[in-house]
Amino acid sequence: VIPPPNVTGSLHIGHALNNTLQDILTRYHRMKGKAALWLPGMDHAGIATQMVVERQLAAAGNISRRDMGRDAFVAKVWDWKAESGGAINGQLRRLGASCDWSRERFTLDEGLSTAVRKVFVQLHKEGLIYRDKRLVNWDPQFQTAISNLEVEQKEVDGHFWHFAYPLEDGSGEIVVATTRPETMLADTAVAVHPSDARYTAVIGRAVRLPIVNRPIPIIADEYPDPEKGSGAVKITPAHDFNDFAVGKRHNLPVINIFDDFARINDNAPPEYRGLDRFEARKKVVEAFEALGLLREVEKTRHTVPHGDRSGVVVEPYLTDQWYVAADVLAKPAIAAIENGDTVFVPKNWETTYFEWMRNIEPWCISRQLWWGHRIPAWYGPDGRAFVEETEAEAQGKADEHYGRSTPLRQDEDVLDTWFSSGLWPFSTLGWPEKTSDLARFYPTHTLITGFDIIFFWVARMMMQGIHFTGQVPFKRIFINALVRDATGAKMSKSKGNVMDPLELVDDYGADALRFTLAAMSGQARDIKLSRQRIEGYRNFGTKLWNATRFCQMNGCARAEDFAPASVSAPLNRWIVGETTRTAQAVTAALADCGFGESTEQLYRFIWNQFCDWYVELAKPLLTGDDAAAKAETQATAAWVLDVILRLLHPAMPFITEELWAQTQDLGAPREHGGFLMTARWPELPASLIDPAADAQVGLVIEAISEG
RNA sequence: GGGCGGCUAGCUCAGCUGGUUAGAGCACCUCGUUUACACCGAGGGGGUCGGGGGUUCGAAUCCCUCGCCGCCCACCA
Numbered sequence: 001v002i003p004p005p006n007v008t009g010s011l012h013i014g015h016a017l018n019n020t021l022q023d024i025l026t027r028y029h030r031m032k033g034k035a036a037l038w039l040p041g042m043d044h045a046g047i048a049t050q051m052v053v054e055r056q057l058a059a060a061g062n063i064s065r066r067d068m069g070r071d072a073f074v075a076k077v078w079d080w081k082a083e084s085g086g087a088i089n090g091q092l093r094r095l096g097a098s099c100d101w102s103r104e105r106f107t108l109d110e111g112l113s114t115a116v117r118k119v120f121v122q123l124h125k126e127g128l129i130y131r132d133k134r135l136v137n138w139d140p141q142f143q144t145a146i147s148n149l150e151v152e153q154k155e156v157d158g159h160f161w162h163f164a165y166p167l168e169d170g171s172g173e174i175v176v177a178t179t180r181p182e183t184m185l186a187d188t189a190v191a192v193h194p195s196d197a198r199y200t201a202v203i204g205r206a207v208r209l210p211i212v213n214r215p216i217p218i219i220a221d222e223y224p225d226p227e228k229g230s231g232a233v234k235i236t237p238a239h240d241f242n243d244f245a246v247g248k249r250h251n252l253p254v255i256n257i258f259d260d261f262a263r264i265n266d267n268a269p270p271e272y273r274g275l276d277r278f279e280a281r282k283k284v285v286e287a288f289e290a291l292g293l294l295r296e297v298e299k300t301r302h303t304v305p306h307g308d309r310s311g312v313v314v315e316p317y318l319t320d321q322w323y324v325a326a327d328v329l330a331k332p333a334i335a336a337i338e339n340g341d342t343v344f345v346p347k348n349w350e351t352t353y354f355e356w357m358r359n360i361e362p363w364c365i366s367r368q369l370w371w372g373h374r375i376p377a378w379y380g381p382d383g384r385a386f387v388e389e390t391e392a393e394a395q396g397k398a399d400e401h402y403g404r405s406t407p408l409r410q411d412e413d414v415l416d417t418w419f420s421s422g423l424w425p426f427s428t429l430g431w432p433e434k435t436s437d438l439a440r441f442y443p444t445h446t447l448i449t450g451f452d453i454i455f456f457w458v459a460r461m462m463m464q465g466i467h468f469t470g471q472v473p474f475k476r477i478f479i480n481a482l483v484r485d486a487t488g489a490k491m492s493k494s495k496g497n498v499m500d501p502l503e504l505v506d507d508y509g510a511d512a513l514r515f516t517l518a519a520m521s522g523q524a525r526d527i528k529l530s531r532q533r534i535e536g537y538r539n540f541g542t543k544l545w546n547a548t549r550f551c552q553m554n555g556c557a558r559a560e561d562f563a564p565a566s567v568s569a570p571l572n573r574w575i576v577g578e579t580t581r582t583a584q585a586v587t588a589a590l591a592d593c594g595f596g597e598s599t600e601q602l603y604r605f606i607w608n609q610f611c612d613w614y615v616e617l618a619k620p621l622l623t624g625d626d627a628a629a630k631a632e633t634q635a636t637a638a639w640v641l642d643v644i645l646r647l648l649h650p651a652m653p654f655i656t657e658e659l660w661a662q663t664q665d666l667g668a669p670r671e672h673g674g675f676l677m678t679a680r681w682p683e684l685p686a687s688l689i690d691p692a693a694d695a696q697v698g699l700v701i702e703a704i705s706e707g
Numbered sequence: 708g709g710g711c712g713g714c715u716a717g718c719u720c721a722g723c724u725g726g727u728u729a730g731a732g733c734a735c736c737u738c739g740u741u742u743a744c745a746c747c748g749a750g751g752g753g754g755u756c757g758g759g760g761g762u763u764c765g766a767a768u769c770c771c772u773c774g775c776c777g778c779c780c781a782c783c784a
Contacts, residue, residue: 153781160784177784191784225783233784241782302783316782348711355710355780451711451779482778519732520720530719532733539732539746550743600721600731615743623742 011091013529014450016501017517018480020651021595022448023097024518027650028590029445030098031681037441039428040099042086044108046417047142047150047309049085050371053077070370077371091502096510096653103437105428107420108373115427116420117376117389119468124387128325129365131377131385135244136364138317140262140277141310144368145321147416148361149455151314153303162230162296163288165190165207168215174199174207175295176234179302181288182280185212185268186257189235191246194220196231211287212269219250238318254318262315277315322366322375322413329463330357336462342472345593349451349479356455365416372414379409422460425473444474446593451479478593481520481527504534511652512538518651519599540603541655544648547611548641548659554622556637558663564639564688569621569629572636573693575614578605579640580684586647587681602648610640613701638663643682 022038029036050065053076057063065073092099105112123129136145161181164173174190187209192199199218206215223246224233237247238256247254257268264272264280272280288294305314334357336342337350344350366375377387378394380402388394391410398406420427425447429438443465449458458477465473504513515537520527564576582605589597614637621633641663649656660679 179784223784229784235784240784242784243782245782303781305782352711352779359780455780528719530733533719535746536732539744542746543744546744546747548743553743594723596721597723603731611743612748619742 011088011095011501013501014482015088015092016095016513017521017527018448018450019092019095019097020514020517021478021480021521021593023095023514023653024595024650025446025448025590025593027098027653028681031646031649031679033680035440036445037103037437038097038099039103039105039441040089040092040097040101041105041424041428042089042107043417043421044106044372046367046369046372046414047144047146049077049081050369051142051309053080053371056080065370073370094502094505094510096514098653103428107417107424111430112420112423112427113373114389115423115431116373116415118432119423119464120376120415120419121387121389122468123324128328129387130323130325131320132323132362133318133320135238135241135316136319136321137305137307137314138260138262138319139307139310139312139314140258140260141307141312142369143260145317145319145364145366146307146309146314147364147418150308151305152308154306155301156304158300158302158304160229160296160298160300161285161288161294162298163210163234164293164295165209165234166293167202168206168208172202173293174202174218174232175230176232177229177298178234179300180239180281181284182264182277183236183239183257184209184234184284185264185272185280186236186238186255187212187216187234188237188247188252188255189216189250190218191221191224191233191235192218192231193222193224193226196224196226198226198231210291210293211284219246219252221246221249239316241316244316244318256318258315258317321364322377324363324365324419326360326363326463329467330360330459332466333357333459333462336466336472342462342474343476345476345478349454349477352451353454353459357459363416365419366411366413367416368412369414372417373420375411375413375415377411379411380406385411418456418460421457422464423468425461425465426469431469442469442473443471446476446478447474448478448480450482452482454479476593504531507531508534508538509541509654511541511655514653515540515599515651518595519603521595537603540607541652543611544606544644545655545659547606547615548663550615551634551637551641552663554634554637556622556634556641558638558642559635562635562639564636564684567632567636569632569636570693570696571614571617571621572632573690574697575610575636575640577689577694578609578614579643580686580688583643583647583682583684584686587683590650599651602644602651606644606648610644613697614640617697617700643684646679646682649679 026036026038053073054065057065057068057076068076089101089104120129137148137151138144139146158179160177160179162175162177163181163184164175166173174192176190178184190207192203194200194203202218203220204218206217208214209216218232219235223242224231233243235243235246235252237244237252237254239258244254246252255267257264257272258277259265262277264275264277266273268280272283275283285294306312307314334354337344337353344353376389376394377385378391378398379385380398384398384401386394386397386401386408388397391408395408398408423431425444426438426442429435429442431438447458447461461473465471501513512534516529516534517527519537520529520533564579567573567576582601585601586598589595589601618633618637621629622637624630641659645656645659645663
C-alpha cells in the first residue's frame with residue numbers, strides 16, 4: 001500500500017524517499033515474476049483540506065464557510081480538489097513511481113465511503129463505537145474536537161498565580177496555585193489530600209469563591225500532592241482532565257464557562273462574558289490583586305497543549321462525541337506483532353508501538369467539520385440515535401421504533417480522517433465485496449512508511465484490518481527515516497524549511513535522486529540530504545552511460561547463446577564471478593529492505609570493478625588479433641552490462657530503460673499477472689564464481705595498483 | 708516523568724551478528740587533455756570512531772557509566 005498522501009499535499013522530500021523505496025521494492029518483485037500491485041491514492045485530509053479552502057474563501061472575499069452553508073461549501077471543496085488537489089500524483093510520476101494508476105482511489109469516493117459506513121455501523125452494533133459526553137481536546141480555532149494525537153505539547157513560559165480563597169466562615173483562607181486563572185470562574189471545589197495534616201480540620205467546610213462569590217466545598221481526594229505548592233488544588237471539572245475525574249468521584253457540578261470559540265459564556269459573572277480566554281485571564285488576575293487575594297506570582301515553564309493544525313491552545317471542553325473503544329481493538333493488534341504475524345523493520349519500533357497500544361485511550365472520531373465522511377447516525381425528536389448504513393434503513397428502524405413515520409435529523413459531524421485511512425489496505429480493494437483484488441492482493445506484503453504516523457495510521461490499520469478481515473493488513477512494516485532540515489526539525493510548509501524534490505529532479509535527474517535516497521535510507525532516525533551526495537550519484541549514472549557506450553563502440557552485443565559458465569579467459573571468468581556475487585548480494589539486501597546495502601553493492605561493483613578494472617583490462621582483448629578472445633570478451637561485457645541494468649533498474653528506472661533500448665531488444669514489455677514487466681531479475685548460480693580466476697586477476701590488479 | 712535515536716575524516720553519511728593498516732561521496736593538495744568518461748583518471752593529506760571504565764587474544768562494533776544533540780509519549784495544580 002502506498003500511504004495515501006493528503007489531497008492538499010505537494011511532493012516533499014519525505015514522500016520522495018518513501019515512494020522511491022516502495023517503487024524499488026515493487027519493481028524488484030515484479031522482475032522476480034510476482035504480480036506486485038502498488039495502489040496509489042489520496043486521503044481527503046479533513047482538517048487540512050477544509051483549512052486550505054476556508055483560507056482561500058477568506059482571501060477571496062472574506063466569506064466564511066458558515067455564510068456559504070454546508071452544501072455549497074462542500075461543493076466548493078470538491079471543486080478545489082478537482083482543480084488543485086492531487087498535484088502530488090503527477091509529481092510521483094516524474095519520480096518514476098510505477099503505481100497502477102488505473103486503480104487509484106480517494107478516501108471519499110463511493111466505494112471507500114461504503115466501507116466506512118459499514119465499519120462504523122458494525123462497530124456500533126458491537127458496542128465498540130459509542131457516543132459519550134466527556135472532556136475532549138477542543139480546538140477553538142476550528143471549533144472541533146481533535147484526538148489526543150492531534151495535540152502537540154509545547155513548552156512555553158508562563159506563571160503560577162497563587163490565589164487565596166477565603167473560608168466561608170471567615171476563619172482563614174486556603175491558597176491554591178494555577179497557570180490558568182480564568183478557569184477559577186468555573187471552580188466547584190478545592191481538593192486536599194486526606195492525609196494532609198494541614199487541612200484535616202477544614203475538610204467538609206467551604207470556601208467562598210472570589211469574584212464569583214459562590215461557596216464551594218473543600219473535599220478530600222488522593223489527587224492533590226501534599227508536596228506540591230500549598231497542597232491544595234482548585235477543582236474545575238469542566239476545564240481540566242484531572243479535575244473532571246475528581247469531579248466525577250465527588251459528584252461535583254460541572255460548570256462550563258467557555259463557548260465554542262473559547263470565549264467566556266453566560267455562566268460567568270456579567271463583566272467577563274464575551275471575553276477571550278486570555279483577556280479573561282488578565283482580568284481575573286487583576287481582580288484578585290484588587291481584592292488583596294493574590295498571594296504570589298511565580299514564573300514557570302510548562303507544557304501547554306496546542307492543536308497541531310491550528311497552532312492555538314486547545315481547551316479541555318465538555319461535549320458529546322463519538323468514540324471507538326480502541327482498547328478492545330488493540331488487543332489482537334498487539335498480539336499480531338507479538339506472535340510475528342506482522343514484523344517491524346527495524347524491529348525496535350515494536351517497543352514504540354507496544355507502548356502506545358498498551359496504554360491506548362478511547363479514540364474520539366467525530367469532528368465538527370464539513371469535509372469528510374458524515375457520521376451515519378440519525379436522531380429522532382427525542383434524541384435517540386439510529387445508526388445505519390443508509391438514511392432509508394435508519395428511517396425504517398425509526399418508524400418501527402416510534403410506531404409512525406418520524407422525521408430524523410442526521411448527525412452534523414464527520415469522521416476523523418484517520419478512520420477511513422485505517423481501512424485503506426482493504427477498502428481500496430473493494431471490501432466489503434469479495435472482489436478478486438481482495439483475494440489476490442490482501443494482505444499487503446510490505447508497508448513502507450514514516451514513524452511519525454505509526455500511531456495515526458499504522459496502528460489504526462492494524463486494529464481495523466484485523467477486526468474486519470480476520471487477518472493482519474500487512475506482513476511487514478518497514479519504517480523509513482524522516483527527512484529533516486539542518487536543525488533536525490521536521491520539514492513543514494509552515495516552517496518554510498522544505499526541500500523541493502522536483503527541483504532536485506530537474507537538476508540531477510530522477511535516477512540520481514532515487515539512488516541517493518535509497519543509499520541514505522539506512523536505519524537512522526533522520527536524513528539530512530545534501531546536494532553533493534546527489535551529484536555524486538548523478539556522476540555514477542554518467543559513468544555507467546559512458547561504459548555502455550564504450551562497449552557498444554567495441555562491438556559488444558548480446559549473444560543469444562552466450563553461456564557465462566563457459567567463458568575461458570580468466571578476466572572474463574573473473575568478471576562473471578564478480579557479477580554473480582553482486583547479483584546475489586543485491587538480491588539478499590533487497591529481500592531484507594536493505595536499500596542502502598543494495599545501492600552500495602551496485603555502486604562499488606559498477607564503478608570500482610567493472611569500469612576501473614574490467615573495462616581497462618579488456619581493452620587489449622577487444623582490440624587485439626585473437627578473434628576468439630575478442631568475441632568472447634565482447635559477449636561477456638554485453639552480458640555483464642545486461643545484468644547490471646537489471647540489477648540497477650529498480651533504483652534507476654529511467655537510465656536503465658534508455659540503455660536497454662539502445663543496447664538490446666528485450667522485446668515489448670510483457671504482461672505478467674496483469675502487470676507490465678520489462679525484464680527478469682537475474683538469478684545467477686554460485687557455480688559461476690571461479691576462485692582460481694579471482695586469484696589470478698586479483699594478482700594482476702594488485703601488481704598494477706602498486707605500479 | 709517514561710521510551711527511542713544520534714554522536715565515525717572539513718561537510719553529509721556507510722560500517723550487519725566483535726578479527727587483517729576504519730570506508731564512501733563531496734571538499735582539499737599533486738599530477739594527467741594515450742582512442743568510454745574532466746559529471747574523468749592516477750596518487751595524496753586528513754579520523755586517539757563523544758568521555759571514562761569493563762569483557763576479550765582482539766571492540767567503532769558487546770556490557771556499564773557519564774556527557775551533549777534530537778525525536779516520540781505523558782492529565783501534574
